[in-house]
Amino acid sequence: MKTIKVNVVTPDGPVYDRDVEMVSSKAQTGELGILPGHIPMVAPLEIAALRLKVEGKTEFVAVNGGFLEVRPEQVTILAQTAEKAEDIDVERALRAKERAEQRLREHKQEDLDFRRAELALKRAINRITVAQHKA
Template identity: 65%
Template sequence: MSTIRVNVVTPDGKVYDGDVDMVVVRTIEGELGILPKHIPLVAPLTVGAVRLKKGNSEEQVAVSGGFVEVRPDQVTILAEAAELPSAIDADRARAAKERAESRLNSTKQDAVDFKRAELALKRAINRLDVTGK
């Protein structure tokens, strides 16, 4: 079976670089599965886990928005932030989740703070999901 090259890049540098059988990303339109020789496309990403399947194993990368560029032989993910499970501090992510939930439950907030807290909550939950904790 053929493979496809995957690069996950953030402003801080490369997070992942390798060959996989299949990539699954979460775009703003829904999940997208990408196999080798996929048609070229560019799509905006939402907060979610990028699933990288190779053989019977699967790796995940927590991504906080960005874009995916697909070419027949390569997938490039340009992410605002991305972390491998081994780089995620679960305690810190849990604390961020609790802070965001507290802000969302606060009675004194404007629309901007609500959106920021909502996005922070999504990022924290995504990070915790990827770590499996």
């Protein structure tokens, strides 16, 4: 089966580098499915799971924003942060989720940065969801 090279890179370095059969991601404009030979494009990404089909199985990477660049033989994801499912510290993600939920509840009582807490909650939920898919 044809494959496409996928590189996921963060400011801290590479996170994922492998040939895959299909890439699925959530861009700000909607869900994207990318196969080998896809037309070139660039898209801003949402906080969501990156799904990578490899040898009939799906691998997951938690991506927290960034950009996706597609070329016919390669997909590059430049993410603010990214973690493979098996690398996620679930306990840490659960604590982050609880802190974010607490901040959102307190927002009604204080003038706290609501958007920042909301994004922290999305990141934590994304990490927890992706971690549930580890092999």
